[in-house]
Amino acid sequence: MSAMADKEAIENARVLMVGAGGIGCELLKTLVLTGFKHIHVIDMDAIEVSNLNRQFLFRKRHVGQSKAQVAREAVLRFRPDVDIVAHHANVKSPQFNVEYFQQFNLVLNGLDNLDARRHVNRLCLAADVPLVESGTTGYLGQVTVHMKGRTECYECQPKPAPKTYPVCTITSTPSKPVHCIVWAKDLPFLKLFGDKSLSNDLDIRSSGADSAAEQEEASFFDLQDGESSKAYATRVFDRLFGENIDIALKNEGAWKERRKPTPVYLANIWSSEEKYDENGADHGYENGHENGSANEDKPKDVRAPLSATALLGLKNPQEIWSVKDNARVFLETVRLFLEKRKEEIGSLTFDKDDQLAVEFVTAAANLRASSFGIPMQTMFDVKGIAGNIIHAIATTNAIIAGLIVLEALKLLGKDRGACRMTYCLEHASRKLLLMPCEMDVPNPKCYVCSQTPxxxxxxxxxxxxxxxxxxxxxxxxxxxxxxxxxxxxxxxxxxxxxxxxxxxxxxxxxxxxxxxxxxxxxxxxxxxxxxxxxxxxxxxxxxxxxxxxxxxxxxxxxxxxGLELLTATAPVDSKETDAAPKATSVDVQTASLDEDLVMLDGQNAVGMKRKLEEEGQEPTQKRLKT
Structure with a gap:
């Protein structure tokens, strides 16, 4: 095909882009700069503050607005001659049926959940439209091409349910224990003990807040002059689990179809006869530990980790604490950080091997879970989940978006034999960070494209x-x-x-x-x-x-x-939780907290396996999804 014909094919092509998030922003930009002029964009999500550090088409003033609509407006500012139709809607809506899909030459996916991917896969099969799939997690990424009758469909290989957790769910409407664990790890822990100058995916500020309000929110978590550790811990507790919940309840529309959370204040946890001092939080060291008589006849083990649970007598890490015990642990961990690890405050990051950090995150997560009616977890389970989170990388999204467009150009040029499944690796294999593999033929046992009973x-x-x-x-x-x-x-x-x-x-x-x-x-x-x-x-x-x-x-x-080849059976190490499957050569273990962060979805790519074996590496048992 001549260059002029190539240009004409690109300009006349009708493209459906599903997803306008991390990959989607990069993809829409790359499409219009390549010459595509007829694009439909579908995305049901609204813009969150946490998106702004990598979804570059969005600005703070756009928070709360439709991703699809704002992405369209942003691109039209530098390519006003392009025809972009934006849909703020769910791709599973009945309006996006087979007839709708048939109007397109290509469908390009940048989705964040398995159900929607499977839905789009089936519509593309029914409409006989090529699908380019993509996914990223951290520094890893993947692009695959699916053509009816010629290559595997998206569901030809195993797809365990991914662990994807949008930021808005974590910060506003948690419904699972992992939502609360991620919140505790990336919000209160870092606000209290981490580097406040660093941006955080979950560091939510109100979209219209002025600088004074933002400064007040940031300074609230600072220890005030003359403030005792007990007073500070109490003040922070009531803000996180009481006042913030009361503020959220004012948004009545958010709770029409959800269970309303219950504010948790310290004054309501203990009866009028009980006081904070009487629950052991202030007397742990005097009661038989650092200064108590119980230790006078025992040599000190300076290597023993600082532990609030040890001081409070909560010795079983596989026991679920009561709300009162979680409150005691929260207050005691804050006190210990302030009094025993003061020099580390401002530079701490969560480490699953840091006993005190795990105790704090467990208590904070369980208190939030209690407020939202979510089952509380043991410290053992929290440690396993909190230690397996990977953050999105904007550069990976950009690389994957470029690869999507390259595959789209091959499809438009009728050079379909040149299409490849391409992995983006964190560490080079055979001196390559981009690993192309030939596409596999349809799986004859696939119940979707081969209709196997x-x-x-x-x-x-x-x-x-x-x-x-x-x-x-x-x-x-x-x-x-x-x-x-x-x-x-x-x-x-x-x-x-x-x-x-x-x-x-x-x-x-x-x-x-x-x-x-x-x-x-x-x-x-x-x-x-x-x-x-x-x-x-x-x-x-x-x-x-x-x-x-x-x-x-x-x-x-x-x-x-009849789904033996379609059911993932990845081994899980006994020390890992179900949120953290054991990874192999492509090391990704994550319970994700963003729409661009996902679990690997369990596919075993034959080509990738062969190439990794040639390098003497253990082949991966997983394929990325976003």
């Missing part, structure tokens, strides 16, 4: 239709609007276009046991079909009754089989 082992006497809809159709098979059929009988149908009468009939069936469904019960040997009309996805499932299931591994009394 599945087997559902299930206790049909105890499991309900709702269990199958939610845990199999939605969770395992990623159907957004699932329909379940047995022959021509529709057992369940979901979607916004279902009339109220039909919806009521289907709803009434959901809590019925499978073997009691009418007109045809779901029992051993029955074949059902799970569909999603929006995705044009259909899967045949053979039902096999089982009476006994492992309480630990199969608590739902269901197992979806």
């Amino acid at each position: 599945l087997v559902l082992e299930v206790n049909t006497k105890t499991v309900t239709l709702r269990d199958v809809v939610e845990k199999i159709a939605r969770k395992k098979l990623a159907a957004s609007f699932p329909t379940i059929m047995q022959g021509y009988n529709v057992l369940c149908e979901t979607g916004d276009d279902i009339d109220k009468h039909s919806a009521a009939i289907y709803e009434a069936k959901l809590d019925t046991k499978l073997d009691a469904l009418t007109p045809v019960p779901i029992v051993n040997g029955v074949e059902i079909t799970i569909e999603d009309l929006q995705q044009e996805f259909s899967c045949i499932v053979h039902v096999k009754h089982r009476d006994e299931f492992s309480e630990e591994e199969e608590a739902d009394q269901m197992r979806l089989g």
